[in-house]
Amino acid sequence: MNILIRIKRFDPERDSKPYWDEFRVEADPIDRLLDTLNTIKWTMDGTLTFRRSCAHGVCGSDAMRINGRNRLACKVLMRDVGNKVTIEPMLGYAVIKDLVVDMDRFFEKYRSVKPFLITYDNEPGTERLQSQAQREVYDEGTKCILCGACTGSCPSIWGNPDWVGPASIVNAHRFIFDSRDQGAAERLQLLSRKDGVWRCRTIFNCADACPRGIPVTDLIEQVKRAIVYGGPEEA
Amino acid sequence: MPEHQSHSYCLKAPPPASRIEEEMYKGQSGMWSWLFHRISGLGILLFLFIHIVDVSMLSFGPGVYNQSVVLFDYVVVRLLSLALVIAVLYHTFNGIRIMAIDFWRKGSRYQRAMFGIVLAATIIVFIPMAYYIMGPAFQWLTQAPHAATTGH
Ligand code: HEM
Ligand code: SF4
Ligand code: FES
Numbered sequence: 001m002n003i004l005i006r007i008k009r010f011d012p013e014r015d016s017k018p019y020w021d022e023f024r025v026e027a028d029p030i031d032r033l034l035d036t037l038n039t040i041k042w043t044m045d046g047t048l049t050f051r052r053s054c055a056h057g058v059c060g061s062d063a064m065r066i067n068g069r070n071r072l073a074c075k076v077l078m079r080d081v082g083n084k085v086t087i088e089p090m091l092g093y094a095v096i097k098d099l100v101v102d103m104d105r106f107f108e109k110y111r112s113v114k115p116f117l118i119t120y121d122n123e124p125g126t127e128r129l130q131s132q133a134q135r136e137v138y139d140e141g142t143k144c145i146l147c148g149a150c151t152g153s154c155p156s157i158w159g160n161p162d163w164v165g166p167a168s169i170v171n172a173h174r175f176i177f178d179s180r181d182q183g184a185a186e187r188l189q190l191l192s193r194k195d196g197v198w199r200c201r202t203i204f205n206c207a208d209a210c211p212r213g214i215p216v217t218d219l220i221e222q223v224k225r226a227i228v229y230g231g232p233e234e235a
Numbered sequence: 236m237p238e239h240q241s242h243s244y245c246l247k248a249p250p251p252a253s254r255i256e257e258e259m260y261k262g263q264s265g266m267w268s269w270l271f272h273r274i275s276g277l278g279i280l281l282f283l284f285i286h287i288v289d290v291s292m293l294s295f296g297p298g299v300y301n302q303s304v305v306l307f308d309y310v311v312v313r314l315l316s317l318a319l320v321i322a323v324l325y326h327t328f329n330g331i332r333i334m335a336i337d338f339w340r341k342g343s344r345y346q347r348a349m350f351g352i353v354l355a356a357t358i359i360v361f362i363p364m365a366y367y368i369m370g371p372a373f374q375w376l377t378q379a380p381h382a383a384t385t386g387h
Contacts, residue, residue: 065260067261068258068259068260068261069260069261086258088258091260153260153262155260155262155266155269201269202265202269202333202336202337202343202346203262203265203266203268203269204262204263204264204265204266204343204346205260205262205263205265205266207265207343208262208263208265215343215344217265217336217343217346218343218344221336221337221342221343224337225337225338
């Protein structure tokens with residue numbers, strides 16, 4: 001199939017403003033969009049800049065806005081995008097070049113919610129055991145690959161770059177609802193502040209954008225309830 | 236082909252200063268429900284201010300008040316009242332949807348279906364209210380000719 005690809009491009013060393021660039025590419029319907037971007041970069045225009053690493057939806061580096069919605073280029077098939085594709089960098093992040101956005105603040109906010117196991121008791125002599133039901137409670141959050149698609153799809157972050165964002169809350173949920181963890185209270189304290197969970201207006205763009213199928217908004221709502229009811233629900 | 240589209244390596248001509256149209260994020264029903272909720276909320280707030288002004292006309296006596304509320308008889312203002320009714324109904328029903336998402340554990344899962352219910356409820360309740368608001372404006376259609384000339 002022959003496809004027209006429109007890409008919003010920007011080179012800070014040369015352009016004062018972003019502009020639309022167009023490429024006509026021959027592609028197989030079961031090629032992924034990432035393959036097509038590679039074809040452009042390798043055979044048509046070597047200056048086209050984007051991130052990718054694993055090419056299999058695991059590393060989370062190629063989130064971008066494809067036909068208006070945040071998707072991973074490596075998980076989108078050409079047959080699903082139509083004859084004309086529009087590709088833009090994600091909203092809500094500063095553009096470094098072409099499709100590459102600055103993720104520094106994203107990871108800063110991720111670290112701010114303490115996404116690691118916190119314990120205060122003496123270390124047990126054996127493993128920290130957990131039932132299947134207890135493991136199930138926070139299963140969704142463990143699937144996150146930190147691609148930033150959810151955070152970049154959220155109107156609250158477009159309006160306020162300081163808001164902690166859905167991805168951080170997903171990763172806080174991962175530990176708040178872990179029966180082995182003892183840091184729930186301090187994380188809930190952090191997330192109940194001005195730029196914490198309450199900036200979420202249940203818009204559900206994040207849940208639609210997540211390439212891992214995580215019900216992002218639902219996890220945020222669980223964290224809101226944990227704040228209101230004074231702690232996570234037990235399994 | 237414009238110059239900036241000739242794909243030579245590295246030495247591409249600078250792009251024209253053409254304006255770049257911003258395209259809206261393609262959010263689904265959730266994004267629209269939120270956008271309508273905010274617009275309707277701000278719209279109702281605007282009406283609240285107008286309402287405070289029109290009710291306060293009473294403090295200048297019944298004559299002034301009666302004269303000022305005649306405003307609400309104009310067809311344009313009746314149409315604006317329709318917009319207000321739509322906004323209030325939508326905001327109320329969707330407000331209940333938002334609270335269900337917030338407090339009911341399965342709320343997020345059924346949010347899309349609940350949005351459908353919100354739209355249906357808004358339209359169903361709107362129709363009879365619209366009938367009563369717009370009815371008087373169409374009296375000239377249904378009344379005998381001599382009655383129409385007598386007016387209000
Ligand atoms: C039955 C009455 C009402 C209900 C059930 C209701 C419900 C709600 C809820 C649940 C929210 C939170 C939205 C969110 O979290 O995203 C909200 C927001 C809001 N409401 Fe209402 N409301 C009602 C009446 C009103 C009235 C009378 C006004 C105006 C005078 C109003 C103006 C607003 C505004 C401006 C917002 C903020 C919108 C936003 O942040 O996007 N509401 N309403
Ligand atoms: S929750 Fe989903 S969309 Fe958000 S960063 Fe994690 S994997 Fe990406
Ligand atoms: S390249 Fe690794 S997720 Fe797409």
